[in-house]
Amino acid sequence: MIESLVEVLRCPESGKDLTLAHVGDWFELNGQRHVVDGILQAVGEPDKRYPILDEIPHLVPRWWVKDEEQAYLDAHLDDHRLDWNEERRVEPEIVTDEDLEADIRNRMERQYQLTDASPPLTRQRCEGEIRYMLSEARGTNKLKYVKALAPYVERVDSVLETGGNFPGLTRNLQERYRPSLAVVANIQILFPKAFKTPNRQIAAVRADVQALPFKSGSFELVASGFMLEHVPDWKAGLRCMMDVGEKVFLAFGPNKWFPFEVGHINAPLAGTLPKPIAAYVAWFWLAAVGRRRPMHRIRAILAEVFHVGSRAFRREAERLGGMTRNLFPEIIDIIVRDANAPPTGPRKVLKRFPRLAGFSARLLTTLGMEPQIYYLIDSGAAAGHPPPSSELRISR
Numbered sequence: 001m002i003e004s005l006v007e008v009l010r011c012p013e014s015g016k017d018l019t020l021a022h023v024g025d026w027f028e029l030n031g032q033r034h035v036v037d038g039i040l041q042a043v044g045e046p047d048k049r050y051p052i053l054d055e056i057p058h059l060v061p062r063w064w065v066k067d068e069e070q071a072y073l074d075a076h077l078d079d080h081r082l083d084w085n086e087e088r089r090v091e092p093e094i095v096t097d098e099d100l101e102a103d104i105r106n107r108m109e110r111q112y113q114l115t116d117a118s119p120p121l122t123r124q125r126c127e128g129e130i131r132y133m134l135s136e137a138r139g140t141n142k143l144k145y146v147k148a149l150a151p152y153v154e155r156v157d158s159v160l161e162t163g164g165n166f167p168g169l170t171r172n173l174q175e176r177y178r179p180s181l182a183v184v185a186n187i188q189i190l191f192p193k194a195f196k197t198p199n200r201q202i203a204a205v206r207a208d209v210q211a212l213p214f215k216s217g218s219f220e221l222v223a224s225g226f227m228l229e230h231v232p233d234w235k236a237g238l239r240c241m242m243d244v245g246e247k248v249f250l251a252f253g254p255n256k257w258f259p260f261e262v263g264h265i266n267a268p269l270a271g272t273l274p275k276p277i278a279a280y281v282a283w284f285w286l287a288a289v290g291r292r293r294p295m296h297r298i299r300a301i302l303a304e305v306f307h308v309g310s311r312a313f314r315r316e317a318e319r320l321g322g323m324t325r326n327l328f329p330e331i332i333d334i335i336v337r338d339a340n341a342p343p344t345g346p347r348k349v350l351k352r353f354p355r356l357a358g359f360s361a362r363l364l365t366t367l368g369m370e371p372q373i374y375y376l377i378d379s380g381a382a383a384g385h386p387p388p389s390s391e392l393r394i395s396r
């Protein structure tokens, strides 16, 4: 963690400023100190302590804390002060893009338990997942967001991405805007290696979007791709993002009111109907199209997705004082005109009939039924929104 990041951090539970209470290993890069392991503590609250492990500050509320985080904190209790890890200068670990790609491949092959004897379908699924992760890591599947933002966001000096697995979207935003501060916050940092680039331009923070550990108005732009539908209290997530960011770009979905759920269950009305009924409809649909899934699996997937309607989302953002702009028609226009986008699935039809695509996108948006939700919100955070109370922010 670059040491200067402390300036924008606050306690995810009490909202108090954080200070660096202890530094173990650290290194210097481009004249800046980076902490490899250490402890952050809320000012005046010695019981609110959060570890920095493998360069990542773990700033999740207590009930999210994992065993290794607790073990580090326990080992650094005040009454053990004499046995604390001593401050020590080390060399930074550098991970190149090639190393990261090899890491992604290894992990996926392990997850799918791939061997020479694996059936072709398993191999195909694993390769599909690797391709997706690589495009995320390289940011190639997020370029359209940067294009959609270009007319409305001229320059920004600080960027936060919430729910990014890799710094892919942030990498694109960084290439476009060259911000001096770029952070990715996620409830799980699955690929810490992705942040160990030679220049450490993007910082990773383990954080829950429902209780973001950043001071109000810390970022000029907050951006997020396909995270909000996984957040149980999306209103708390939206409130936190609008509190820490002046502008907030959110892509998520599918829209609760689009009649076909794409991306999680892939069945009609799965996001619209009450979940117990949606599970049966999905089971029959998947059986009918030859993609049968066991009922417990369908229920488990549905339990992890929280579908939100486009209009309800806009109403909430405006209630919080934001000015909203629905970017769905613009995103469709960008997809249709993108010569490099592979013409697969619905894209094939959209590209063939660009006018029809534009008309349908505008019609669906007017009806509040666009399949995916893309909004840019001017949150007014710079104008000094009062920070939400900590009770409201923490929803789990």
Ligand SMILES: C[S@@+](CC[C@H](N)C(=O)[O-])C[C@H]1O[C@@H](n2cnc3c(N)ncnc32)[C@H](O)[C@@H]1O
Binding pocket: 136, 162, 163, 164, 165, 185, 186, 187, 188, 207, 208, 209, 210, 224, 225, 226, 227, 230, 231
């Ligand atoms: C479907 S993935 C999307 C990944 C990537 N942003 C993309 O567009 O492909 C959802 C991500 O949201 C993260 N996430 C889920 N709940 C979260 C929360 N409460 N706070 C922060 N991140 C969360 C998950 O860890 C996961 O990385």
